[in-house]
Amino acid sequence: MKELLLIAIGSALVNNVVLSQFLGICAFLGVSKKIDTAAGMGGAVVFVITLASFVASILYEFLLVPTHTEYLQTIVFILVIACLVQFVEMFLKKTMKGLYEALGVYLPLITTNCAVLGVALTNVQSGYGILTSTMNGFAVAVGFLISIVLMAGIRGKLEYSDIPQTLQGFPIVLVTAGLMAIAFCGFSGMI
Amino acid sequence: MNTALERLWNGMVKENPTFVLMLGMCPTLAVTTSAMNGIGMGLTTMVILALSNLMISMLRKIIPDEVRVPAFIVVVASFVTIVQFLLEAYIPSLNDSLGLYIPLIVVNCIILGRAEAYASKNPIGASLFDGIGMGLGFTIGLTFIGVIRELIGVGTVFGFQVMPEAYEPVSIFVMAPGAFFVLALLTAVQNRVKMSWEKKGKDASRIQSGCSADCASCASGCKGMAGQGGTEA
Numbered sequence: 001m002k003e004l005l006l007i008a009i010g011s012a013l014v015n016n017v018v019l020s021q022f023l024g025i026c027a028f029l030g031v032s033k034k035i036d037t038a039a040g041m042g043g044a045v046v047f048v049i050t051l052a053s054f055v056a057s058i059l060y061e062f063l064l065v066p067t068h069t070e071y072l073q074t075i076v077f078i079l080v081i082a083c084l085v086q087f088v089e090m091f092l093k094k095t096m097k098g099l100y101e102a103l104g105v106y107l108p109l110i111t112t113n114c115a116v117l118g119v120a121l122t123n124v125q126s127g128y129g130i131l132t133s134t135m136n137g138f139a140v141a142v143g144f145l146i147s148i149v150l151m152a153g154i155r156g157k158l159e160y161s162d163i164p165q166t167l168q169g170f171p172i173v174l175v176t177a178g179l180m181a182i183a184f185c186g187f188s189g190m191i
Numbered sequence: 192m193n194t195a196l197e198r199l200w201n202g203m204v205k206e207n208p209t210f211v212l213m214l215g216m217c218p219t220l221a222v223t224t225s226a227m228n229g230i231g232m233g234l235t236t237m238v239i240l241a242l243s244n245l246m247i248s249m250l251r252k253i254i255p256d257e258v259r260v261p262a263f264i265v266v267v268a269s270f271v272t273i274v275q276f277l278l279e280a281y282i283p284s285l286n287d288s289l290g291l292y293i294p295l296i297v298v299n300c301i302i303l304g305r306a307e308a309y310a311s312k313n314p315i316g317a318s319l320f321d322g323i324g325m326g327l328g329f330t331i332g333l334t335f336i337g338v339i340r341e342l343i344g345v346g347t348v349f350g351f352q353v354m355p356e357a358y359e360p361v362s363i364f365v366m367a368p369g370a371f372f373v374l375a376l377l378t379a380v381q382n383r384v385k386m387s388w389e390k391k392g393k394d395a396s397r398i399q400s401g402c403s404a405d406c407a408s409c410a411s412g413c414k415g416m417a418g419q420g421g422t423e424a
Contacts, residue, residue: 020367022221026300029216071276074294075268082261114217114298121294165386171379178371185368 007132008139010191016143017115019181024115028148029173031106038152042145044106046138048088049116052081053137056120057130070124077120085110115144150180195320202324208301209332210381215301218292219333220370226349229337230330231285235293237326239274240302243267244310244322251311263306268297301329339373340364 015021018028024045031041056077064070089107092100110116119140123133154176163172208214215236222232246266247254254262275293278286286293296302305325310318338348344364346354354360363369 022217022367022370023295025216025220071272074272074275074297075265078264078268078297079261082264114295117298118291118295121291125291166379166383167375169378169382171375171382174371174375174378178368178375181368181371182363185366 011139012143013187017140018147019184023118032151035152038148041106044103046141049141050138054134057133194317198320199324203328207328215299223337224365225341226337229333233330233333239270240326241322242270244318247306247310248315248318
């Protein structure tokens with residue numbers, strides 16, 4: 001249990017997926033204009049990454065390892081993730097209208113989010129089992145949620161500040177991301 | 192021969208993936224801690240881009256339109272796996288320093304974007320050179336960013352001491368935050384150029400700011416590029 005907790009804190013805060021691994025930058029910069037959309041995107045990412053790391057680690061353990069085809073992991077994972085996202089979207093549309101309305105718009109955007117594939121591959125490389133992989137996936141996604149919501153909050157404040165014309169738009173957002181990355185460096189002493 | 196040169200020029204200068212289109216930001220930020228890593232990542236991507244463009248162009252009349260994106264992904268993922276094995280066998284040092292970001296080339300928007308926008312519509316030779324041109328453009332971009340970060344953060348370029356002895360390296364530039372700062376600088380320069388072009392009345396719509404609001408992810412980025420390719424053709 002303690003080990004799981006350490007992995008979770010490490011993945012969510014210390015090695016934050018956006019601010020220190022640079023995965024999912026596109027979504028991080030593109031959907032962080034308002035807090036509610038950022039939270040929606042973050043929620044969808046939590047959902048998909050947790051599910052994807054669970055399914056990917058099951059496939060790896062029970063299909064790729066017994067047949068000695070571990071080298072196919074990249075191909076298998078990316079296909080599984082693409083199918084999974086499609087499937088989740090259809091499933092939510094049919095059964096859970098409320099959740100679909102909250103997350104639906106963001107789901108197709110996640111297919112090529114490199115964080116999903118990145119987490120699945122990291123789990124395999126670190127030799128995590130199914131439970132640990134799922135936990136790690138969840139923690140990484142929570143890290144994404146934290147950073148995108150924080151970013152959206154700061155961007156809301158940025159709207160009212162006087163920024164030089166050249167720095168308006170992406171440059172100032174990237175500077176903000178850099179400062180946030182420095183702040184997150186402070187977590188590295190925790191473990 | 193003219194198309195080949197035109198495609199190379201287009202990839203390296205006119206539609207440079209790093210400086211003009213702002214695509215493939217994940218590897219751009221993550222692996223450019225040194226000039227050597229930048230060039231390694233760029234060339235690896237170039238090889239995969241050229242091969243997948245070639246293959247997709249060869250298959251463009253066989254792949255049904257409805258399943259083209261999954262088909263492209265399988266082609267790209269296969270080449271990525273092959274290249275990863277080659278790197279592991281022959282350049283293990285590069286493989287170690289790039290690590291996770293080699294398999295992640297699969298989801299690099301440049302590759303799917305070019306497959307969708309160019310290789311699936313154009314003949315084999317032109318697609319191959321399009322891939323090489325775009326790949327070289329990406330290599331130039333990554334190497335440039337790598338040189339800046341290495342120069343400021345360590346005081347060397349490609350491992351050679353450049354800065355004088357008295358220079359105190361700003362090591363934050365080779366750490367994660369530095370990547371964001373350098374990219375911020377780059378987008379600021381891009382903004383500046385765009386503004387002065389607009390003032391002179393030149394068409395600046397070609398310059399994209401990568402992941403803008405309408406391109407919330409690489410997926411829609413590819414669609415955007417596909418639309419562009421369509422209007423060009």
